[in-house]
Amino acid sequence: MKIAKLPEEIQQLSTDWHEQGLTVGLVPTMGYLHEGHLSLVEAAVRECDKVLMSIFVNPTQFGPKEDFATYPRDILRDLRLAYGAGVDCVFNPEPKDMYPEGYATYVKVENLSQRLCGQSRPDHFRGVATVVLKLFNITGADYGYFGQKDAQQVIVLQRMVRDLNIPIIIRRVPTVREADGLAKSSRNVYLSPQERAQAPGFYAALLEAKELIDDGETSVSRITNLVRERIENIPLARMDYIELVDAQTLLPLEKIQKPALLAGAVFFGKTRLIDNIFIE
Amino acid sequence: MKIAKLPEEIQQLSTDWHEQGLTVGLVPTMGYLHEGHLSLVEAAVRECDKVLMSIFVNPTQFGPKEDFATYPRDILRDLRLAYGAGVDCVFNPEPKDMYPEGYATYVKVENLSQRLCGQSRPDHFRGVATVVLKLFNITGADYGYFGQKDAQQVIVLQRMVRDLNIPIIIRRVPTVREADGLAKSSRNVYLSPQERAQAPGFYAALLEAKELIDDGETSVSRITNLVRERIENIPLARMDYIELVDAQTLLPLEKIQKPALLAGAVFFGKTRLIDNIFIE
Numbered sequence: 001m002k003i004a005k006l007p008e009e010i011q012q013l014s015t016d017w018h019e020q021g022l023t024v025g026l027v028p029t030m031g032y033l034h035e036g037h038l039s040l041v042e043a044a045v046r047e048c049d050k051v052l053m054s055i056f057v058n059p060t061q062f063g064p065k066e067d068f069a070t071y072p073r074d075i076l077r078d079l080r081l082a083y084g085a086g087v088d089c090v091f092n093p094e095p096k097d098m099y100p101e102g103y104a105t106y107v108k109v110e111n112l113s114q115r116l117c118g119q120s121r122p123d124h125f126r127g128v129a130t131v132v133l134k135l136f137n138i139t140g141a142d143y144g145y146f147g148q149k150d151a152q153q154v155i156v157l158q159r160m161v162r163d164l165n166i167p168i169i170i171r172r173v174p175t176v177r178e179a180d181g182l183a184k185s186s187r188n189v190y191l192s193p194q195e196r197a198q199a200p201g202f203y204a205a206l207l208e209a210k211e212l213i214d215d216g217e218t219s220v221s222r223i224t225n226l227v228r229e230r231i232e233n234i235p236l237a238r239m240d241y242i243e244l245v246d247a248q249t250l251l252p253l254e255k256i257q258k259p260a261l262l263a264g265a266v267f268f269g270k271t272r273l274i275d276n277i278f279i280e
Numbered sequence: 281m282k283i284a285k286l287p288e289e290i291q292q293l294s295t296d297w298h299e300q301g302l303t304v305g306l307v308p309t310m311g312y313l314h315e316g317h318l319s320l321v322e323a324a325v326r327e328c329d330k331v332l333m334s335i336f337v338n339p340t341q342f343g344p345k346e347d348f349a350t351y352p353r354d355i356l357r358d359l360r361l362a363y364g365a366g367v368d369c370v371f372n373p374e375p376k377d378m379y380p381e382g383y384a385t386y387v388k389v390e391n392l393s394q395r396l397c398g399q400s401r402p403d404h405f406r407g408v409a410t411v412v413l414k415l416f417n418i419t420g421a422d423y424g425y426f427g428q429k430d431a432q433q434v435i436v437l438q439r440m441v442r443d444l445n446i447p448i449i450i451r452r453v454p455t456v457r458e459a460d461g462l463a464k465s466s467r468n469v470y471l472s473p474q475e476r477a478q479a480p481g482f483y484a485a486l487l488e489a490k491e492l493i494d495d496g497e498t499s500v501s502r503i504t505n506l507v508r509e510r511i512e513n514i515p516l517a518r519m520d521y522i523e524l525v526d527a528q529t530l531l532p533l534e535k536i537q538k539p540a541l542l543a544g545a546v547f548f549g550k551t552r553l554i555d556n557i558f559i560e
Contacts, residue, residue, distance in 0.1 A: 007445050011445070011447065100442075102439075104389050104390040104392060104439055104443060105387065105388070105390070105439060105440050105443035105444055106387070107385065107386070107387050107388075108385070108388065109384050109385045110384040110385070111384050133444055134443075134444055134445050137444055137445040137447065138445045140447070159382075159384055159385060160385050163383055163385035163414075164413055164414055165287050165291070165414050165418045166417050167291065167417065249382070
């Protein structure tokens with residue numbers, strides 16, 4: 001497995017691969033890999049000749065009061081896992097090579113970026129869209145793999161790809177969960193044992209709402225109120241938001257219209273977890 | 281010469297060309313071609329195997345009170361000129377195919393976009409950067425050709441290409457002028473005979489400043505004051521701005537430091553003309 005630090009090395013590698021007629025899949029990550037990331041690699045290995053993984057904790061998608069400095073990192077373990085999963089090359093750049101002096105260009109997907117998580121993280125999706133566009137250009141990838149856990153991210157990126165005519169296909173890969181239902185996330189390591197014990201209640205509440213919908217409930221307020229009540233009853237949980245929205249525009253719905261997205265963010269202590277269910 | 285209206289047609293054509301090992305040059309224009317545009321084509325023909333010209337009056341780079349609706353158009357004449365100059369394919373899309381319903385993504389080059397022309401045209405370079413990035417993605421071009429007359433545009437786009445790791449090389453092609461020095465521009469047709477007669481005074485003033493610099497003057501205020509005075513003495517001219525700035529950051533200089541850019545915008549009646557001289 002090759003490891004590269006400079007954008008130019010990756011650009012050259014990808015050009016070589018394409019000249020050999022090989023397809024290239026990109027799995028963008030912030031490292032501290034878990035089975036969610038590995039399921040993205042698995043999908044990429046199945047579909048592409050060569051698989052590139054980027055490992056980069058991207059400063060521009062963290063707010064000034066967020067956890068950029070403390071975000072968990074373990075590059076040696078990541079490299080071992082990437083190698084084991086079949087990654088052909090890891091791109092692990094330094095911030096100064098991604099954002100050199102005088103850096104000034106940002107991509108913004110209007111509207112979508114301000115909804116759901118965008119309300120408490122106003123510049124987050126601008127940072128995500130910008131770094132992902134850079135990674136698409138650096139890697140020249142034919143396919144990009146993203147987890148459904150970050151549903152809004154995938155929707156924002158799909159809009160960006162369509163709008164900017166980027167020649168890449170985006171794949172959304174199902175969320176990988178712990179045995180008790182908690183969505184795998186690098187941030188789960190922040191949770192205290194008590195918080196960790198209560199965190200699965202978040203997904204349980206979403207599942208209960210899904211059952212209600214499957215049973216024929218169409219009132220969005222009844223559905224979201226159920227979830228909010230369940231979250232309020234988890235002692236260590238503090239709700240950021242729970243919303244049921246159109247899965248394309250992310251605009252609030254009054255009555256269920258498919259495809260819809262039931263999504264939320266919940267704090268356990270200082271740790272903000274997100275999760276969602278697509279209603280298709 | 282092929283003529284295409286849909287982004288997908290161009291994407292396919294460019295993929296075919298690249299698979300044949302051919303290089304592709306892009307000349308983005310808003311049509312109403314003049315010799316300035318044709319000099320871009322000439323440079324592209326010299327350097328690339330295939331030359332694509334886009335003709336698209338891009339609505340997102342016009343302000344609400346600007347001349348989008350009245351911008352001069354003559355597509356049949358343009359096609360004849362493009363063919364004569366050696367263009368292989370013209371891309372002439374409809375706004376609805378460039379900005380379909382739900383379109384939401386914009387690229388902004390901070391700082392640079394707010395200086396010089398950005399002061400009176402606050403969203404102009406956002407529109408330019410966005411459409412040019414789309415054209416780069418649609419055409420997959422290896423080289424892009426832009427006129428020095430739009431100096432700030434070239435500087436903004438070079439920054440965008442570096443920042444977003446776009447695999448394209450940007451060429452800046454010297455300004456083409458009328459015999460009396462007026463820079464060629466599609467907007468020159470707006471000028472009344474009286475305005476047209478006085479318009480060359482703008483470039484004459486820039487040239488006079490250039491001589492002053494060549495003679496050793498280093499005080500930026502003395503240089504710009506000379507130009508402003510000369511413009512004030514043209515009866516039908518109304519100055520928008522005259523500035524002498526760092527050619528990379530576009531920040532004002534106090535003492536000449538090379539490379540510098542002496543740039544301005546001057547109204548003749550309702551017609552806003554721009555021109556500049558690089559000090560290298």
